[in-house]
Amino acid sequence: MNRFSIKNLKKYFERGGYFSKKDRHLVLNIKSMDIPENLSVGLIGESGSGKSTIARLLMNIIRPDEGSIEYFGKSLGSLGKEEMRDYRQKCQIIFQDPSSQFNPRMNIYEILREPLLINGIDTGVEDRIKQTLELVSLPQDISTRYIHQISGGQRQRISIARALILNPSFIICDEPVSALDISVQSQILNLLYDLRFSLNVNYLMISHDLSVVRFLCDYVYILYNGIIVECGKTSEIFGEPLHPYTRELIDAAMLKTDDNGIFNQKSLSDEKTGTSLCPFVRCPRFNECGRESVEERKVTGTHRVFCNL
Numbered sequence: 097m098n099r100f101s102i103k104n105l106k107k108y109f110e111r112g113g114y115f116s117k118k119d120r121h122l123v124l125n126i127k128s129m130d131i132p133e134n135l136s137v138g139l140i141g142e143s144g145s146g147k148s149t150i151a152r153l154l155m156n157i158i159r160p161d162e163g164s165i166e167y168f169g170k171s172l173g174s175l176g177k178e179e180m181r182d183y184r185q186k187c188q189i190i191f192q193d194p195s196s197q198f199n200p201r202m203n204i205y206e207i208l209r210e211p212l213l214i215n216g217i218d219t220g221v222e223d224r225i226k227q228t229l230e231l232v233s234l235p236q237d238i239s240t241r242y243i244h245q246i247s248g249g250q251r252q253r254i255s256i257a258r259a260l261i262l263n264p265s266f267i268i269c270d271e272p273v274s275a276l277d278i279s280v281q282s283q284i285l286n287l288l289y290d291l292r293f294s295l296n297v298n299y300l301m302i303s304h305d306l307s308v309v310r311f312l313c314d315y316v317y318i319l320y321n322g323i324i325v326e327c328g329k330t331s332e333i334f335g336e337p338l339h340p341y342t343r344e345l346i347d348a349a350m351l352k353t354d355d356n357g358i359f360n361q362k363s364l365s366d367e368k369t370g371t372s373l374c375p376f377v378r379c380p381r382f383n384e385c386g387r388e389s390v391e392e393r394k395v396t397g398t399h400r401v402f403c404n405l
């Protein structure tokens with residue numbers, strides 16, 4: 097069963113304003129995207145491709161302009177009060193920069209207690225907070241401290257603890273380690289990996305880093321400019337990447353050093369306007385393609401690619 101199922105979704109934002117004429121700009125155009133109940137799914141794409149917009153749509157913070165999002169087969173917009181409460185408890189989100197979402201006047205104990213209070217849970221609060229701090233490997237005495245008194249890695253553990261405190265089955269992680277030092281990144285990813293199996297929770301892991309998703313996810317969606325250009329099981333995406341953008345991401349993930357030992361990361365150039373409907377205008381084989389329109393192609397039952405080549 098699909099936890100989430102997106103169909104024919106379009107989302108527009110207004111662009112411009114102060115100095116230029118406002119126009120409506122299509123930021124997402126998703127024909128179909130499913131998140132099965134028992135899988136962790138990765139969503140990869142460069143900055144501005146629409147990843148956080150998908151996260152906000154799934155959390156029902158914003159609504160689609162066209163198309164539908166279903167939660168266990170029922171339109172997200174039509175959930176009743178009880179269903180909504182259940183959904184709010186089961187689906188949680190953590191962000192790239194946790195400090196901005198916490199009230200600086202609350203101590204850690206109060207930060208962790210808040211979701212319980214909002215959901216009318218007032219028994220066993222202390223035990224629950226203790227257990228949750230244990231789950232994320234933080235010392236109990238951290239609970240009297242304030243958010244500015246702890247490190248970035250500890251802050252991200254607090255935001256994971258806050259997401260876990262209502263026993264969710266699904267957590268959207270929007271670039272959860274992008275703001276952290278490399279050494280802390282792997283600790284947080286290992287924690288998420290362990291929690292996945294010990295608590296039976298699944299993720300939508302949003303990242304621009306393919307290696308994060310390879311480690312944590314069963315299935316991957318590659319997003320480019322608001323369009324899914326390729327999706328498949330993680331093993332299919334890494335074993336047989338078909339879209340030139342997917343290949344570029346895999347190449348870019350491998351840092352190369354030149355003879356002088358200087359990092360020589362392949363740069364991702366800016367988009368230009370092309371004539372084809374394919375969004376990937378910087379494709380190295382753009383001229384070869386020569387097709388005005390691109391159809392989605394099924395490679396296997398689970399692997400799909402949006403490319404003519």
Ligand SMILES: Nc1ncnc2c1ncn2[C@@H]1O[C@H](COP(=O)(O)OP(=O)(O)O)[C@@H](O)[C@H]1O
Binds near residue numbers: 148
């Ligand atoms: N509230 C908003 N109003 C106008 N434009 C927005 C808004 N939120 C996002 N956008 C635009 O939508 C596009 C996708 O943004 P986002 O989903 O944040 O991308 P990502 O998370 O992949 O970096 C970007 O071009 C961004 O500027």
Ligand SMILES: [Mg+2]
Binds near residue numbers: 147148149270
């Ligand atoms: Mg984002």
